Amino acid sequence: MIDLYYFPxxxxxxxTLFLEEAKLDYQLHEINILKGDQFDDEFLKFSPNNKMPAIIDQSPADGGEPVSVFESGAILLYLAEKTGLFLSKNFRERKETLEWLFWQMAGFGxxxxxxxHFVQYAPKKIDYAIERYVGETERLYSVLENRLEDRDYIVDEYSIADMATYPWAKGWEAQKMDIKQFPNVKAWLKRIEKRPATQSAYQKAELIKKEEMNDENKKVLFGNKKPEK
Ligand SMILES: N[C@@H](CCC(=O)N[C@@H](CS)C(=O)NCC(=O)O)C(=O)O
Known part of the structure; x- marks a missing residue:
């Protein structure tokens, strides 16, 4: 059983994309980052960067005490190694999957x-910051577009590299991207959207109510502060 500390x-x-694909038994625990749950002492014991997601694996491979993992890339890698799924055992394909996983973790995400932040949430519209990050987003979509030329998935077979990248690329409209400029990305998004596990993962997300961002929860999220009681 996997305990997943999560917000949609x-x-x-x-x-959730991985857990649904692998059909692992898991339980969702809401970490409402708009209300400050990420600063709770109990959560910080296994997720010291005060961010979700994090997991606790109640039945780790070595049969020992439960294992906790924070950082979404580390979680995907941990789960892939635990199950033997979505990370190729072929030496070269594995290397490529990890390259693209790290590309997502260090760049795309x-x-x-x-x-x-600067397009949707910043209290002031700062043109320089908007141009900088929309421009960088466009560059990263072009990198993905090139990679997906003649490929169904980032490393041929659906993998943890796709699972890491899809939820971010799905938000292209809010990121001011013109998806028509990226036809390979558009087709890849559709391909992943159609997978039954993707649909279940996003249905799970619906179970958690996410209110519209207001000034109070912006203070929590962007002020790095536990809300005053
Ligand atoms: N590098 C981390 C980033 C996680 C992250 O940024 N989580 C956000 C929500 S998407 C969060 O929990 N924010 C709470 C906060 O910043 O206080 C990962 O990939 O797990």
């Missing part, structure tokens, strides 16, 4: 995160 955001979806 792109980084959270990465893990963080840059698109800044895009979301």
């Amino acid at each position: 955001t792109p980084n959270g979806h990465k893990v 963080p840059m698109l995160g800044q895009n979301h």
